[in-house]
Amino acid sequence: MKKYELFVGIDVSKSKLDVSFVNATDSNQWTHFVVTNTAKGLQGILTRLNKRKMDLNQVLICFEDTGVYSMPLCYFMSEKAVDYWMIPAIEIKRSKGISRGKTDKSDSKDIAFYAISHQYKLKLGSLPDEALQKIKLLYSEREKLIKAIQMFGRTTENIGFLPKKLLSDLLKSNASTIKKLKTSLKKIDQRIQELISENESLKEKDRLIQSIPGVGPQTSIYLLIVTRGFTCFENSRQLACYGGVAPFEYSSGSSIRGRTKVSHLADKKLKSLLNMCALNAKAYDHEMKLYYERKVAEGKSKMLVLNNIRNKILGRVFAVVNRGTPYVNTQKFAT
Secondary structure, X not given: OOOOOEEEEEEEOOOEEEEEEEEOOOOOOEEEEEEEOOHHHHHHHHHHHHHOOOOHHHEEEEEEOOHXXXXXXXXXXXXXXXXXXXXXXXXXXXXXXXOOOOOHHHHHHHHHHHHHHOHHHOOOOOOOOHHHHHHHHHHHHHHHHHHHHHHHHHHHHHOOOOOHHHHHHHHHHHHHHHHHHHHHHHHHHHHHHHHHHHOHHHHHHHHHHOOOOOOOHHHHHHHHHHOOOOOOOOOXXXXXXXXXXXXXXXXXXXXXXXXXXXXXXXXXXXXXXXXXXXXXXXXXXXHXXXXXXXXXXXOOOHHHHHHHHHHHHHHHHHHHHHHOOOOOOOHHHHO
């Protein structure tokens, strides 16, 4: 494993970067400063490193994945050939446990400390496929449109509380707005599908994922985004942890308290999509339906069994992608 002399923790926000330099051999030696989240600010980080006469090959830049706000940092460090580690935010939160107070200064230091103590998990960052970057941005815009459609659709909640004429005008106006938003949503969906179809690797993985009963196009697209085309998670268990569907025991010493639980720190979008997949699989996949009914009959909690189905689906996803062949329902050959 490569040894780094300096760990640079960066707390990324829209307008600024809080930066902490932490010495690898003496964590008490650390400095903090703030730069703008611009090309000039990023260059300022390298300028400070050069003033310290640091060999950039001995420096590791560490920061949370904050979506579009962290992309300039990825591009800049890749261009300058500086090692960087983009860490899922959930990992930092879990490592901190219960903590009092929060400041951007302490966050940047915590990120550097996390990198120092978790080097065995290090996975150097690299720029995702260009098509995948475009899909990720489009998917983000898609989520905004869906929220807007839902928001304008809530006008019906005012029925019975507003004057009829005012309510009628609002409903007509919102209906027109919703229609336009749905048109934009359709265009985004079409563009995402075009980008997938134009990329052979993404097209094949999308086909394989959707061969699994219960998994639809939106889940497939989101899985491609969060796994960066299945390059940043080694197995389904890691992804299950990220999505908050992997059960863990709560234990202390030799005692285990209660049932296994899933973490509340998770990618809530992924968890929601997997829940829909599990419900679909329970209804339409004969194998999953039998599994659900059998486990519930044994006295298992319905939510626990559904969560097991979520994990089974992720297992199938990784199996078909790694194998390179579509899912095959073996039960139909056994009957």
